[in-house]
Amino acid sequence: MPTSSPRVIYWFRTDLRLHDSPALIHALSLSPSILYPIWTWDPYYVYHSRIGSNRWKFLLDCQNNLSASLTALNPKSKLFVIREAPQTLFPKLFKAWGITHLVFEKDTDAYARERDGRVIELAREAGVEVIVKPGRTLYDSDELVKENKGKPTMSINQVQAAGAKIGDIPRPLLAPKSLPDPGETDLDFKQERPNRDHDANSNPRKEIENTYSALAGPNGDFAVPTVAELGIQEASTPHRGGETIALKILDEIVADSDYTATFEKPKTAPTAFEPQATTLLSPHLHFGSLSCREFYWRVQGVVDKYKGKASQPPTSLTGQLLFRDMYFGAQASLNYSFRQTYNNSQCRFIPWHLPSEIDSKSGLITGKYHIDNQEALEWFTRWREGRTGFPWIDALMRQLKQEGWIHHLGRHAVACFLTRGGCYVDWERGAEVFEEWLIDHEAACNIGNWQWLSCTAFYSQFYRCYSPIAFPQKWDKEGKFVRRYCPELATFDAKYIYEPWKAPIADQKSWGCLIKGDGEQNEEGKFMVYPNPMFDFPERRDICIRAMKNAYSVGLYGDDPRVVDGSWRKLFNNAAEDLTEGNDGPPEGEWS
Numbered sequence: 001m002p003t004s005s006p007r008v009i010y011w012f013r014t015d016l017r018l019h020d021s022p023a024l025i026h027a028l029s030l031s032p033s034i035l036y037p038i039w040t041w042d043p044y045y046v047y048h049s050r051i052g053s054n055r056w057k058f059l060l061d062c063q064n065n066l067s068a069s070l071t072a073l074n075p076k077s078k079l080f081v082i083r084e085a086p087q088t089l090f091p092k093l094f095k096a097w098g099i100t101h102l103v104f105e106k107d108t109d110a111y112a113r114e115r116d117g118r119v120i121e122l123a124r125e126a127g128v129e130v131i132v133k134p135g136r137t138l139y140d141s142d143e144l145v146k147e148n149k150g151k152p153t154m155s156i157n158q159v160q161a162a163g164a165k166i167g168d169i170p171r172p173l174l175a176p177k178s179l180p181d182p183g184e185t186d187l188d189f190k191q192e193r194p195n196r197d198h199d200a201n202s203n204p205r206k207e208i209e210n211t212y213s214a215l216a217g218p219n220g221d222f223a224v225p226t227v228a229e230l231g232i233q234e235a236s237t238p239h240r241g242g243e244t245i246a247l248k249i250l251d252e253i254v255a256d257s258d259y260t261a262t263f264e265k266p267k268t269a270p271t272a273f274e275p276q277a278t279t280l281l282s283p284h285l286h287f288g289s290l291s292c293r294e295f296y297w298r299v300q301g302v303v304d305k306y307k308g309k310a311s312q313p314p315t316s317l318t319g320q321l322l323f324r325d326m327y328f329g330a331q332a333s334l335n336y337s338f339r340q341t342y343n344n345s346q347c348r349f350i351p352w353h354l355p356s357e358i359d360s361k362s363g364l365i366t367g368k369y370h371i372d373n374q375e376a377l378e379w380f381t382r383w384r385e386g387r388t389g390f391p392w393i394d395a396l397m398r399q400l401k402q403e404g405w406i407h408h409l410g411r412h413a414v415a416c417f418l419t420r421g422g423c424y425v426d427w428e429r430g431a432e433v434f435e436e437w438l439i440d441h442e443a444a445c446n447i448g449n450w451q452w453l454s455c456t457a458f459y460s461q462f463y464r465c466y467s468p469i470a471f472p473q474k475w476d477k478e479g480k481f482v483r484r485y486c487p488e489l490a491t492f493d494a495k496y497i498y499e500p501w502k503a504p505i506a507d508q509k510s511w512g513c514l515i516k517g518d519g520e521q522n523e524e525g526k527f528m529v530y531p532n533p534m535f536d537f538p539e540r541r542d543i544c545i546r547a548m549k550n551a552y553s554v555g556l557y558g559d560d561p562r563v564v565d566g567s568w569r570k571l572f573n574n575a576a577e578d579l580t581e582g583n584d585g586p587p588e589g590e591w592s
């Protein structure tokens with residue numbers, strides 16, 4: 001194939017947009033005679049990542065919107081969704097379509113690096129030139145690590161110092177105004193179907209999953225799969241995906257210069273809803289329907305012109321994007337070990353309840369966990385299902401499940417409560433629930449923030465806990481947020497809204513809701529039922545703080561040989577948790 005007329009595949013992945021896409025602009029700069037915009041429907045995400053209905057729906061929204069935008073630029077073009085794993089698909093596709101170049105945005109997630117490494121190898125064997133461009137973060141995460149002396153970025157100061165060495169954050173690029181035609185799209189090769197033995201998404205699935213019926217989909221037109229094909233239940237989130245919506249939200253935000261220029265994250269209310277107090281652009285950043293550099297420079301433009309006193313990083317809006325880069329830098333450096341304590345050099349070892357099962361060959365978490373303590377399992381289950389008996393926690397967990405998004409300080413509250421400030425359950429359990437339910441789930445940010453909140457990495461002030469009563473009272477005395485997501489309590493007096501168990505029985509009856517049981521029962525006669533608190537919070541907080549103090553004084557990290565071989569148990573006989581609950585941890589040998 002003459003190189004003067006490149007036949008290019010543009011592989012969309014983390015960048016479901018046309019604006020500010022360095023990789024796409026590079027693909028177009030090759031002056032291709034043919035350009036295939038494709039998405040490979042990768043079984044890894046379909047069966048191995050936890051993805052709830054709300055996030056699937058958000059993805060499909062983004063893909064449909066992008067496809068329509070591609071067609072608007074060239075009526076012959078669209079997003080061609082091909083249903084096979086990229087590792088097996090590409091060699092066949094290169095040949096079938098006579099491809100000379102493959103172009104995509106860099107992805108530093110652990111699985112993505114492994115997958116892309118393989119695809120690059122296959123392209124080399126096929127004589128296809130591969131071009132990879134960063135664009136998912138403000139700074140190229142690998143560059144950030146390099147300028148941080150080759151170490152994971154564990155603080156915002158490190159990001160700022162390393163960023164200063166890299167230079168200015170690139171300015172956003174304009175969206176293309178035209179697109180070359182795609183070539184013939186016949187696929188005369190056999191589809192390799194995935195192995196469905198393991199399905200991490202059996203939870204949200206209500207029907208049989210059928211997205212691999214044919215390479216080009218059921219109608220042979222490469223259309224974006226549907227909710228019905230995925231077999232998942234209907235989404236319940238009001239938040240919709242797509243570049244068009246993302247850019248409209250950003251326009252509205254920057255039009256309010258006071259909000260944009262004076263934004264300070266700690267001053268935004270976690271109890272605000274419809275509208276929420278922060279931008280809610282995180283799912284768009286996750287799917288790349290909004291470029292983080294577009295976001296950064298549009299905000300910076302407002303700040304530069306602002307006459308009053310603008311807020312500064314890290315609390316400002318641009319500061320939030322630097323936090324995002326910090327977690328990407330940590331993940332880029334630590335790779336697979338980033339997502340777990342075991343074998344992670346940056347993570348403090350805390351002997352939490354419900355610890356992860358570790359695969360003895362790979363040393364990686366398997367997605368299963370040990371039940372070392374029945375009470376902790378019950379607390380974890382009640383936390384997940386929004387029936388802890390603490391209305392602030394339950395309202396947040398129900399908002400998360402229904403809508404797929406909660407405010408940052410709400411995430412703080414539920415994460416602290418599950419780990420070091422209540423249940424003493426492993427942060428990895430909480431991260432898995434968030435992985436399934438968040439529409440903005442971003443492995444780097446989710447894992448990093450869970451480590452922060454559980455004081456295993458990034459942050460260490462474990463004696464600072466969030467009270468499920470005093471903290472929300474500061475923001476929402478009337479309890480409007482709780483009334484919205486725990487409607488059983490809608491008519492309770494504000495005095496009892498965060499501690500309904502303290503309300504006299506006569507009042508409970510007159511407000512139509514009894515406080516009793518564990519939340520399994522929703523009604524009793526003509527009354528609704530809301531659960532009793534699952535424990536005495538001050539008592540649990542004190543137990544957890546003592547246990548954390550002990551773990552910090554033992555001072556193990558995830559890669560310590562005693563953590564790896566399981567002999568850490570000998571060091572923890574006097575942990576507060578052990579003393580209180582007679583817990584000896586999982587049996588010898590179960591950890592390795």
Ligand SMILES: Cc1cc2nc3c(=O)[nH]c(=O)nc-3n(C[C@H](O)[C@H](O)[C@H](O)COP(=O)(O)OP(=O)(O)OC[C@H]3O[C@@H](n4cnc5c(N)ncnc54)[C@H](O)[C@@H]3O)c2cc1C
Nearest residue numbers: 278279280281282320321324408411440441442445446449
């Ligand atoms: C336990 C826990 C889990 C989290 N999981 C995720 C996740 O899976 N995906 C995710 O994007 N964020 C996660 N966050 C970070 C943060 O809560 C969300 O990014 C933020 O609430 C999204 O709302 P927003 O877009 O309105 O944020 P804004 O306040 O408007 O901030 C703008 C953008 O900055 C970035 N950002 C803000 N705060 C953080 C932060 N602390 N860490 C990383 N990036 C940040 C986001 O991309 C966000 O969209 C988590 C936080 C906690 C405490």
